[in-house]
Amino acid sequence: MIQSATVIGAGSWGTALAALLSWRGLDVQFWGRDAELMAQLRDTRRSSRYLPDLELPKQVRVTSDLAALQPADMLVFVVPSKAMLGTAKLVAQCGAASRAKVLVSCSKGIELETGRRMTELIGSAIPGVPLAVLTGPNHAEEVARQMATAAVVACADAEMAKAVQACFTLPFFRSYTTDDIVGAEWAGAMKNPYAIAAGIAQGLKMGDNTLAALVTRALAEMVRLGVAEGGKVETFYGLSGVGDLMGTCYSEHSRNHRVGMMLGQGRPLDEIISSTRMVAEGVLNTASLHRAAQARGVRMPLLDEINAVLHQGKSPIEGMRALFSRDPRPEAD
Numbered sequence: 043m044i045q046s047a048t049v050i051g052a053g054s055w056g057t058a059l060a061a062l063l064s065w066r067g068l069d070v071q072f073w074g075r076d077a078e079l080m081a082q083l084r085d086t087r088r089s090s091r092y093l094p095d096l097e098l099p100k101q102v103r104v105t106s107d108l109a110a111l112q113p114a115d116m117l118v119f120v121v122p123s124k125a126m127l128g129t130a131k132l133v134a135q136c137g138a139a140s141r142a143k144v145l146v147s148c149s150k151g152i153e154l155e156t157g158r159r160m161t162e163l164i165g166s167a168i169p170g171v172p173l174a175v176l177t178g179p180n181h182a183e184e185v186a187r188q189m190a191t192a193a194v195v196a197c198a199d200a201e202m203a204k205a206v207q208a209c210f211t212l213p214f215f216r217s218y219t220t221d222d223i224v225g226a227e228w229a230g231a232m233k234n235p236y237a238i239a240a241g242i243a244q245g246l247k248m249g250d251n252t253l254a255a256l257v258t259r260a261l262a263e264m265v266r267l268g269v270a271e272g273g274k275v276e277t278f279y280g281l282s283g284v285g286d287l288m289g290t291c292y293s294e295h296s297r298n299h300r301v302g303m304m305l306g307q308g309r310p311l312d313e314i315i316s317s318t319r320m321v322a323e324g325v326l327n328t329a330s331l332h333r334a335a336q337a338r339g340v341r342m343p344l345l346d347e348i349n350a351v352l353h354q355g356k357s358p359i360e361g362m363r364a365l366f367s368r369d370p371r372p373e374a375d
């Protein structure tokens with residue numbers, strides 16, 4: 043049913059997914075905005091900036107020109123969340139979505155100003171096409187090396203979910219389906235701030251007890267806000283929830299975790315951000331999620347402290363102290 047795909051966004055995850063879909067046998071086009079990077083990818087089949095170890099299959103057609111894209115069955119959006127709406131509008135204008143059967147978001151974030159999910163943004167720019175999400179504990183570096191990985195495909199239409207699942211099924215890559223697109227997207231966005239907190243704890247040389255406490259209480263917060271936003275509770279206990287939370291909080295690959303580590307080691311946030319080209323979604327998304335939690339009146343003490351550290355100048359050590367010295371409470375509250 044789905045034979046061709048266009049991957050939109052040429053960072054680490056877009057590069058890994060373009061390769062994966064090609065390994066799966068789809069006819070793949072790959073768009074990135076940076077002409078120099080895409081020329082390098084076209085000529086050398088390698089992205090020295092993102093995933094230098096991956097050799098992009100020669101069948102993948104690489105371009106930085108949206109107008110050069112042919113209509114494809116599936117469009118796979120993998121740009122940072124703050125660029126999603128603008129990119130989807132450009133894709134709509136250039137006609138690349140004119141024959142699309144499904145639009146898939148692989149990005150993890152919530153729009154700051156409105157609290158909208160990525161598929162809501164894509165759907166507003168390109169109306170009338172079924173929407174899906176690919177999410178889960180999926181570090182691009184490991185997918186690129188074909189290390190065993192599981193993911194979730196969320197789509198309201200069960201048949202379309204299966205069709206997208208088939209595209210993301212390889213001997214090393216197993217995907218599951220769910221109809222809970224809302225829960226899957228909120229879960230994917232929410233694990234990022236907590237990965238920053240986990241990194242902070244490690245940067246401060248706190249121990250395994252601290253990390254386990256943070257991850258567990260993070261999950262409780264994810265369930266509270268995610269369910270208030272309309273997600274299903276079981277989604278947060280699956281791959282897109284606790285799976286991705288653990289996969290990111292304990293990971294050497296996670297950019298969010300790395301940002302947290304450097305914060306914990308005392309480096310200022312603006313210096314950390316300007317030292318990398320890669321996106322740590324949790325920095326901006328902490329503010330989006332904090333705003334959403336306040337609007338819904340959901341209690342999120344851990345997220346509040348992460349927000350204070352990232353955006354209100356609180357020191358990481360003060361944030362941790364505040365968290366652990368709150369009034370005692372029952373666990374299931």
Ligand SMILES: NC(=O)C1=CN([C@@H]2O[C@H](COP(=O)(O)OP(=O)(O)OC[C@H]3O[C@@H](n4cnc5c(N)ncnc54)[C@H](O)[C@@H]3O)[C@@H](O)[C@H]2O)C=CC1
Nearest residue numbers: 052053054055056120121122125149150180181182320321
């Ligand atoms: N890296 C990973 O392992 C995974 C990343 N994701 C998600 O995928 C999304 C993209 O992240 P990565 O691929 O890791 O990016 P990255 O951090 O490796 O690189 C950022 C990419 O975004 C591009 N970009 C920045 N602003 C843009 C704009 N305005 N328009 C078009 N492109 C723009 C940059 O040129 C670059 O190619 C994020 O939402 C991330 O959370 C999801 C799962 C795994």
Ligand SMILES: O=C(CO)COP(=O)(O)O
Nearest residue numbers: 178179180181296297298
């Ligand atoms: O979402 C990811 C893995 O599932 C990637 O995490 P980072 O964005 O923190 O690198």
